[in-house]
Amino acid sequence: xxxxxxxxxxxxxxxxxxxxxxxxxxxxxxxxxxxxxxxxxxxxxxxxxxxxxxxxxxxxxxxxxxxxxxxxxxxxxxxxxxxxxxxxxxxxxxxxxxxxxxxxxxxxxxxxxxxxxxxxxxxxxxxxxxxxxxxxxxxxxxxxxxxxxxxxxxxxxxxxxxxxxxxxxxxxxxxxxxxxxxxxxxxxxxxxxxxxxxxxxxxxxxxxxxxxxxxxxxxxxxxxxxxxxxxxxxxxxxxxxxxxxxxxxxxxxxxxxxxxxxxxxxxxxxxxxxxxxxxxxxxxxxxxxxxxxxxxxxxxxxxxxxxxxxxxxxxxxxxxxxxxxxxxxxxxxxxxxxxxxxxxxxxxxxxxxxxxxxxxxxxxxxxxxxxxxxxxxxxxxxxxxxxxxxxxxxxxxxxxxxxxxxxxxxxxxxxxxxxxxxxxxxxxxxxxxxxxxxxxxxxxxxxxxxxxxxxxxxxxxxxxxxxxxxxxxxxxxxxxxxxxxxxxxxxxxxxxxxxx
Numbered sequence: 122x123x124x125x126x127x128x129x130x131x132x133x134x135x136x137x138x139x140x141x142x143x144x145x146x147x148x149x150x151x152x153x154x155x156x157x158x159x160x161x162x163x164x165x166x167x168x169x170x171x172x173x174x175x176x177x178x179x180x181x182x183x184x185x186x187x188x189x190x191x192x193x194x195x196x197x198x199x200x201x202x203x204x205x206x207x208x209x210x211x212x213x214x215x216x217x218x219x220x221x222x223x224x225x226x227x228x229x230x231x232x233x234x235x236x237x238x239x240x241x242x243x244x245x246x247x248x249x250x251x252x253x254x255x256x257x258x259x260x261x262x263x264x265x266x267x268x269x270x271x272x273x274x275x276x277x278x279x280x281x282x283x284x285x286x287x288x289x290x291x292x293x294x295x296x297x298x299x300x301x302x303x304x305x306x307x308x309x310x311x312x313x314x315x316x317x318x319x320x321x322x323x324x325x326x327x328x329x330x331x332x333x334x335x336x337x338x339x340x341x342x343x344x345x346x347x348x349x350x351x352x353x354x355x356x357x358x359x360x361x362x363x364x365x366x367x368x369x370x371x372x373x374x375x376x377x378x379x380x381x382x383x384x385x386x387x388x389x390x391x392x393x394x395x396x397x398x399x400x401x402x403x404x405x406x407x408x409x410x411x412x413x414x415x416x417x418x419x420x421x422x423x424x425x426x427x428x429x430x431x432x433x434x435x436x437x438x439x440x441x442x443x444x445x446x447x448x449x450x451x452x453x454x455x456x457x458x459x460x461x462x463x464x465x466x467x468x469x470x471x472x473x474x475x476x477x478x479x480x481x482x483x484x485x486x487x488x489x490x491x492x493x494x495x496x497x498x499x500x501x502x503x504x505x506x507x508x509x510x511x512x513x514x515x516x517x518x519x520x521x522x523x524x525x526x527x528x529x530x531x532x533x534x535x536x537x538x539x540x541x542x543x544x545x546x547x548x549x550x551x552x553x554x555x556x557x558x559x560x561x562x563x564x565x566x567x568x569x570x571x572x573x574x575x576x577x578x579x580x581x582x583x584x585x586x587x588x589x590x591x592x593x594x595x596x597x598x599x600x601x602x603x604x605x606x607x608x609x610x611x612x613x614x615x616x617x618x619x620x621x
Contacts, residue, residue, distance in 0.1 A: 178270050180281035183408035187286050193400025194293040196393055198226050198300045205390025206304055207592070209445070209498055212382040213583030213599075214308045215592035221303045221312070225319045229296040232320040234261050237295060238288050241328035242274050242336045253338040255329055261288050273407075274336025280407050290404060291331070298327050298354045298361075304498035305362025309372045311575045312587060317567050322361065326559050330357055330552055344540065345548035346519075346531065348416070349405040351460025351511040352552050359505020360556040362496055368564035369573045371495035373580055379498070384444050391448035395424060398455045402462040412526040416462035419470040420455065423462075426474025427454025434482045453481040453503050457511035461518065463527050469518040473511060481507045509549045516545035 175181075203222040210218040229237070236258035243256035253274075261267070267285035272278070299319050306315075333340040334347045347353055371377065381387060403417040431450020432442040457477030458470060465473070485502035496502075519533035519541060532538040564573060579586040585600050 173268075176270075178279065178281055179283065180408065183280075184282045184286055186409040186413070187282050187290055187404055187407065190400035190404025191286070191290040191293050193397045194290075194297065194404070195226075197397035197401065198293070198297045199223060201390050201393035201397055202297070202300050203390070204386045205394060205448070206307065206498065208383040208386030208388075208390060209304075209379065209381045210307055211376065211380050211583070212593060213585075213591070213596055215382065216584040216590055217312065217587050218303075218307050220588065221307065221310075221315055222300050224312075224316060225299045225303060226296045228316070228319045229299060229323050230292055232323050233288070233292045233295055236260065237324050237328050238291065240324060241295070241331035242287075242291065253332060253336070253342070256332050256336065258324070258328075274332070274338070277337060282407065291335075294350055294354055294401075295323055295327050295331070298358050299323060301355070301358035301500060301504055302361045302365060304500040305366045305496045306369050307497040308376060309497075309574050309580055310365075310369050311572050314369075314564075314567055314571050314573045317571065318365075318564060321563055321567075322560065325563065326361065326556055327353070327357060330555070333551075334548065340544075340548045340551065343547075344544045346464065346515065346528065346541075346545075347460045347512065347548075348463045348515070349402045349459045351456065351508040351515070352548060355456045355459060355504040355508030356512070356549065356552050357556050359501045359503070359508060360553050361560045362500035363492075363494060363505065364557045364560035365564055366494050366496045366501075368561050368568070372497065373577060376580070377495060381445050387445060387448055391451060395451055395455065398424070398459075401455075402459060406463065406527055410526070412463045412523075415523060415526065419462045419465060419467065420458050422467055422470040423458035423474035423477065424451050424454040426471045427451060427457065427478035430475050430478025431482055434479055438486070449485075449499075449503060450478045450482070453477040453507040456504055456507035457481075457514070460508070460512045461515040464515055464519040464524050464531060464533075466520045466523055469514075469520065472518070473514050476510055476514065477507050480510055505553075509553075512545050512549055513542065516542035 199222065203219040206218040206222060207215040238261040240256045240258040243259060245253040246255050246257045256274075261284075267283070267288065269284045270279040271282050271284045271287040273280065273287070299322055302322075303315075331353050332338040334345060334353050335341070335350075345352075398420050399417045402420045403413045405416065406412045428447050428451040431453070432447050434450075435442050435446040454474045454477045457473050461469070461473060481502045484506040485499045489496060489499060489502055494501075515533065517534045519531050519536070519538075521530075521532045521536060524531040532541065534542040567573065575587065582600055583596075584591050585596070591597060591600075
């Protein structure tokens with residue numbers, strides 16, 4: 122009897138893979154038929170659209186990917202960086218930190234449509250020896266412009282996505298730059314001054330640098346490359362944060378130590394930033410291409426290597442790895458691979474990750490204290506230094522086997538092209554000097570009309586004094602009654618005005 126059961130079980134085990142395979146084949150066949158039907162349905166619906174809605178030059182695949190990638194990048198800012206910065210800030214500044222990010226995201230979109238996009242990607246207003254210096258600061262919405270075929274910049278051929286998609290894609294990059302810069306002046310900047318600063322900074326700093334490197338401007342024509350914004354976004358943000366921290370001044374003496382209040386917020390924000398970066402670097406080629414896939418893979422390789430390296434640095438110097446350190450390392454890896462993502466191979470991505478997990482670490486803990494500039498969240502090191510590092514390593518490691526997919530002929534010093542390393546260094550110097558000078562000068566100009574720093578009594582209270590709300594209800598018990606009374610009086614005055 123027992124042998125019969127054993128035989129039955131044995132036969133069942135032997136027959137199971139065969140039966141499962143037959144079921145799988147049947148299911149796969151059904152799935153394929155269903156998929157084909159779905160695709161045909163989509164094509165039929167597309168065919169029903171007005172011909173103007175689906176012009177012959179439009180690639181539905183490229184357009185879909187670019188809109189998706191842009192949304193990924195947007196989510197990096199809101200809520201990604203908002204959560205990350207709020208978690209890294211002191212509890213009483215969580216609202217202010219998040220609101221500075223949220224406001225910057227909204228403000229940049231408005232200035233981007235009014236003048237920023239065409240200032241960074243439009244027709245040149247000044248050309249010297251055929252080198253574009255600046256775009257034309259005109260609105261991005263007249264007539265059928267948004268529905269026209271995209272041209273990345275002067276001298277480029279049209280591509281297969283509409284201009285409206287490209288405007289939005291480039292907007293989320295423009296927005297995340299001052300969003301990141303905010304980390305240098307958190308916990309003390311006057312919010313009204315920040316509201317004035319952001320749109321002017323975006324127009325005067327971000328758009329020109331984007332034109333020079335993204336839209337075929339003079340640095341790009343000299344040979345400098347920046348795959349997805351290591352210089353345009355991260356060096357701009359890092360150097361801008363340093364200049365802003367110097368112009369605004371330090372925090373209260375009792376508050377200059379970093380006191381991250383919420384590790385879950387930090388982890389949630391860092392996770393959104395990390396995976397959102399797949400759109401950041403994967404969207405740069407302009408479609409779902411081989412180079413986009415390479416860029417996404419390299420992005421994640423470098424990030425992982427950098428996060429681990431930063432943890433090892435923490436263990437070597439501080440004896441323990443930390444979540445704050447791991448997320449900082451991940452971000453420096455993301456930053457450093459950004460200018461190189463579509464130009465290097467996987468091995469070089471690991472090397473870039475190791476470099477970005479160690480050199481910015483040294484800058485944050487060894488260099489920044491000597492500068493004696495109160496860069497609240499270390500944006501200068503984690504974005505400025507990491508961005509410069511990534512740009513220089515691009516000049517060394519650019520691999521012709523990889524660049525053949527997007528920029529044939531581009532090679533790094535490792536392949537005999539030492540000029541590339543030199544022009545990368547020159548471009549970094551130009552961006553650093555220009556960014557620092559304009560940022561510092563702009564803030565000092567704003568400071569002539571409005572205080573750059575919130576009053577000490579406001580800073581003692583934090584969010585409630587700045588915005589009339591707190592992130593955590595227990596903070597209400599720490600707020601002086603005088604501050605609560607002032608808030609009630611202000612709201613009463615507002616209601617009276619509404620009645621009038």
